[in-house]
Amino acid sequence: MENIVIYFSGTGNNLKVAKIISKELENCEVVSMTKPFNFIKQYDSIGFVYPTYFWGLPKKLLNLLKNIILDNNKNTYYYSITTYGGSAGNAIYQLYELLLKNMV
Numbered sequence: 857m858e859n860i861v862i863y864f865s866g867t868g869n870n871l872k873v874a875k876i877i878s879k880e881l882e883n884c885e886v887v888s889m890t891k892p893f894n895f896i897k898q899y900d901s902i903g904f905v906y907p908t909y910f911w912g913l914p915k916k917l918l919n920l921l922k923n924i925i926l927d928n929n930k931n932t933y934y935y936s937i938t939t940y941g942g943s944a945g946n947a948i949y950q951l952y953e954l955l956l957k958n959m960v
């Protein structure tokens with residue numbers, strides 16, 4: 857069983873969230889979106905944790921999703937968490953839309 861939480865954090869909130877989640881999961885890596893990473897391994901779950909920026913996704917995550925190859929993780933459980941100041945806008949839906957494009 858392998859799990860991964862991939863996060864982006866400017867001021868630390870999402871790093872904290874990513875660490876809390878990873879402690880609850882068995883065998884869970886925590887990886888920053890700021891470093892190159894590939895999803896060659898097959899995971900049981902992949903979580904995206906990120907701040908809402910301008911009611912949407914931060915550029916780091918948009919770039920990651922543009923280049924992401926998930927061929928080995930078609931049956932993986934995906935989830936996302938965003939922290940925000942007052943309005944998350946489209947930040948969760950936008951992620952699922954881009955992820956789904958990757959799956960078909």
Ligand SMILES: Cc1cc2nc3c(=O)[nH]c(=O)nc-3n(C[C@H](O)[C@H](O)[C@H](O)COP(=O)(O)O)c2cc1C
Pocket residue numbers: 864865866867868869870871906907908909910911912939940941942943944945
């Ligand atoms: C450039 C920028 C844009 C933001 N846009 C929003 C927004 O549209 N809606 C909102 O509720 N919070 C917004 N926030 C607040 C962050 O989403 C919030 O503080 C988040 O918890 C920061 O996470 P971090 O500590 O992991 O960087 C914005 C923050 C920044 C720096």
